[in-house]
Amino acid sequence: MTRKFDEAVVSGTELSDQDLEPSDLFTHLVGKIGPQTAALGTFGLGAIKELVRQRVGLVEATRSNKGLRLLEGWAKLRRG
Amino acid sequence: MNLLATSGLTEVLLAIAIGAIVSVAASVAVALITVRQRRQIADLARASLSLEAVKLATSLAEGKDSGLIHQVLESAVADVAADQQLSMRLVRAALIANLPDSPRVLKHQTVNFDQLPVELSRIQNDAALRAAESGKPVISLQSLQEESAAAEPVERGQIDPLPQWVISMPVGQAGGQDAWVMSVEGLVERRAADNLLSSVGRLLYYAEMLDLFRKDRGKKTE
Numbered sequence: 102m103t104r105k106f107d108e109a110v111v112s113g114t115e116l117s118d119q120d121l122e123p124s125d126l127f128t129h130l131v132g133k134i135g136p137q138t139a140a141l142g143t144f145g146l147g148a149i150k151e152l153v154r155q156r157v158g159l160v161e162a163t164r165s166n167k168g169l170r171l172l173e174g175w176a177k178l179r180r181g
Numbered sequence: 182m183n184l185l186a187t188s189g190l191t192e193v194l195l196a197i198a199i200g201a202i203v204s205v206a207a208s209v210a211v212a213l214i215t216v217r218q219r220r221q222i223a224d225l226a227r228a229s230l231s232l233e234a235v236k237l238a239t240s241l242a243e244g245k246d247s248g249l250i251h252q253v254l255e256s257a258v259a260d261v262a263a264d265q266q267l268s269m270r271l272v273r274a275a276l277i278a279n280l281p282d283s284p285r286v287l288k289h290q291t292v293n294f295d296q297l298p299v300e301l302s303r304i305q306n307d308a309a310l311r312a313a314e315s316g317k318p319v320i321s322l323q324s325l326q327e328e329s330a331a332a333e334p335v336e337r338g339q340i341d342p343l344p345q346w347v348i349s350m351p352v353g354q355a356g357g358q359d360a361w362v363m364s365v366e367g368l369v370e371r372r373a374a375d376n377l378l379s380s381v382g383r384l385l386y387y388a389e390m391l392d393l394f395r396k397d398r399g400k401k402t403e
Contacts, residue, residue, distance in 0.1 A: 105324035106304045106347070109374055110317050111381050120382030126260045127386045134249060140397030141390070149393070153385045 113157030121157065123150055250276070250290060250394065254363070257387040258292045261348075261365055261380045269293070271368045273344075276352075276391075277301065280313040280360040287361075308349040309362040316355025318381045320374050321347040345371045350384045352391045361395070363388055 128146060135141040144152070254274050262272040273293035275286045284306055301309070304321055312319040323345050344366035352361035365384060 106308075106321040107324050108308055108311065108319055108321045110311065110315055110319050111378065112317060116378055116382050120379045121385070122382070123386050124260050124264070124383050126256055126263065127383065127390075130253065130256045131390075134252060137249065138394060138397060140393035144393060149386060149389050152389050156389065157385065 116157060121154060123153075250391065251292075253387055253390055253394075254290060254292050257363065257365065257384055260383045260387075261367075264380045264383055265367060265370075265372065265376070267367060267370060271370065272365065273368070274363060274365045275305070277305065277309045277362045277364055278359065280362060281310055284309055304344070304347055305349075305364050305366075308347055309364060312349035312351045312362050313360040314355065316351050316353075318351070318384070319349040320377050320381070321349070322374060323371070341369060344368055346377060348377060348381055348384060350381070350388045352388045353395065361391065363391065 123146065131141060131146045131149065135145065141149075254276060258272050258274045259269060261267075262269045265272070270293060274291065275294065276290035277284050278287045279285050284301055286301060308319045308321045323343070346367045348365045350363040350365065352363060363384065365380075
């Protein structure tokens with residue numbers, strides 16, 4: 102017997118800045134296993150954070166107050 | 182006196198000039214480092230992997246290097262459980278590989294499944310395919326309308342083994358060959374899609390980390 106499921110694809114713009122903050126658990130994990138891997142050795146937490154923001158198309162254009170953030174597409178960023 | 186005053190002024194001017202030079206040099210150095218890091222990130226994002234390299238990375242994930250990937254999965258489950266204020270045993274996860282052609286759960290890469298789910302459930306399979314194809318997370322919620330009609334009764338005191346919600350998180354970019362999907366499921370307690378967005382945000386980091394592992398291993402094997 103199966104049950105029905107409703108599916109929804111999540112677009113990057115549905116995620117708020119707060120949703121996109123790396124959690125303490127993740128930060129701890131990077132610190133714990135980062136040195137064991139070449140990939141994470143080269144790309145620390147800051148770089149992973151930027152990759153995630155690029156992946157969902159949301160990038161902080163500035164560190165200043167809210168409202169001064171720029172939404173850019175992932176493809177546009179990669180061209181740069 | 183004049184001589185002394187002139188000498189003092191010269192020293193002050195010299196100190197200011199040195200300070201300015203050091204400041205400019207530091208700014209240039211920081212800018213160069215930032216540009217280099219951005220270039221590295223862009224290179225990494227563009228890195229294309231041969232199918233063989235990715236397949237090898239998949240086999241490594243099932244072999245002796247599986248511990249690291251399993252740690253990532255365990256941490257992802259703990260993170261989502263904390264975010265949804267659920268007991269750890271009510272959240273489970275599996276890493277699905279070989280998408281889109283022949284999806285299967287990677288050996289040893291499950292958390293909180295009592296038995297290894299050798300065969301994917303239909304919901305895991307469909308959502309994983311959609312996530313791999315779109316390159317975006319997919320949230321699946323058990324339909325309220327169908328529950329009473331189609332659900333099997335759960336014995337008293339037992340946990341319903343069917344998930345109430347599933348987050349299918351792609352690892353890597355859309356349409357990639359031999360894609361992975363991290364499937365994280367919640368049992369017993371229902372959630373609305375909006376309530377799961379913060380967990381999606383958390384899982385994005387774990388997916389990015391897994392993708393870095395794959396690219397790193399892919400590079401080593403090319």
